[in-house]
Amino acid sequence: MISDDKLHLLLHLTRVPGLGPTRIRSLFSSMQSISQLKRCRTDHLAANPVIGPKYAADLTVFPVDEEIHNQLIRQVDDTGGWILPFWDERFPASLNRLSGMPTHLFGLGDPSALSAVSMAVVGTRIPTPYGKLAAEKLTTGLVQAGLTIVSGFARGIDTVAHQSCLAAGGTTVAVLGSGLGQIYPPENQPLVDDVCRTGCVITEYPPDSPPDARHFPDRNRIIAGLSLGTLVVEAADRGGALITAAMALDMNREVFAVPGDIFQPRAVGTNRLIQNGQAKLVITAQDILQELPGFSGSGPRQPLPPPPDLTLFEAAIYDQLSSTPVHVDVLADLVDRTTGDLLIQLLTMEFKGLVRQLPGKYFIRMG
Structure with a gap:
């Protein structure tokens, strides 16, 4: 069972109205337990410039x-999870460097995933086939470059x-807008175990805590x-x-x-980000990698392997397909x-890995 005097102090301080993460962190420079807090005089607390008389x-x-x-x-404990306080060496340093971040995280799985080099992938809850394919291909490319994928576990692109990260053998971090005992959306409950095999689920x-609209901007x-x-995507x-993108910009992140x-309402936000110069237009994972520290992204791209010998009918179909659904x-x-x-020939080609069927009897070429 999790137990620690310092942790009890942290849990107490988070219940004090208006105190906030910055003031809570500052208090730990002078005390480590609730008993110390009880012995501390109000004037001594007030002398802390971050606390002041009111909060003292x-x-x-x-x-x-x-x-x-x-x-x-x-x-x-009942969820099989953990509490990770801000002083723990496994707590993400990137969050400790930013103001307004939580003083502790609840989680399942491997907390070491929080220290990996990560890229967030987010988007609409109701993606088009094109959006799903773009998220899948770009995520796979990022995983192959060694990046951990962070997302919000929502329906759709998240x-x-x-799923694409896990299929590519990567590590992913899911950030919830609810508690560990209230997984949302409920149909993603089986995905929790898959995520936790190499990564983690945090909140x-x-x-x-049930899912609440007010929680998601914080997430x-x-x-x-x-x-x-x-x-x-x-x-x-x-x-x-778009809220996540705005927050990333405020943090000086890419x-x-x-x-x-341009006729798709679900693309208005992404197109505007590009149009306003707030986001870099991305076609391949390389477009992202070349902008990240430690990833040159400038090496020659490996050519795709040619398809196997095709019949005349298969070749005619293959030539008419691309990454755009038809x-x-x-x-x-x-x-x-x-x-x-x-349809009979397309089924054969799908077995060969040459094409892929999307919802609504749309098809794309693979490779």
Whole structure:
């Protein structure tokens, strides 16, 4: 069971109204336990320039309830999780360097993932097939370059980023807007175990905290703070992904965006980021890597392997496909075959890894 006098002090201080993370951190330079706080005189606390008379008075009168702390610790234990305070060497240094960041994190999995070189991948909860494919391909490229992927575990692009990272053999960090006992969205519960095999799931909220709209902007600041940069894949003119991008810019982090269809409402936000010079237009993972410290991104790109020997029919289909999804009826017209004959051949080509079917009977070329 988690237990530590210093941790109990931290949990108590986070309950004091208005104290905030900066003041809490400053208090730990002069005390390490609740008993020390109880013995501390109000005038001594007030002499701390970060605390001042107002908060010194609040600290001395706010009731200490260690049973509340013990109950919280038991809840975390019941989830199989941990509490990571800001002084722990595994607590991300990038968060400690930024103001307004949480003084502790609740988590599942391997906390060492929080110290890895990371890139955030975020976007709309209702992506198009193009957005899903872009998130998958770019995430895979970033993982192959050795980056850990950070995202918000939401439906849509966030989930695609986590899944694509794991499929590529990478490590991912999921930042929740709820507690560890209230995984959201619920259909992602099985994904928690997959994430935790090499990475972790974290939150600043106690285990019994339900998802709340007010939590998600706070979650987004952690996503941005953990990462060297933020990649936005499809975003409407408002939403959480744009909030994350704005926070990353405020932290002097890089922001990248995938250009989208000008007639697609879910691409308005990303296109505007590019248009306003707030984000770099991204086509490949190399476009991101060359902007990151320690990643030159300037080496020659390896050519894709040529496809295996194709029949004339397969070659005709392959030549008409690209990374842009094409509907089967349109493709049938292009190759002058019936839709039924084409679907049979496309199934064979999918088994060979030459094409991929997207929802709605759209197809793209692989490789």
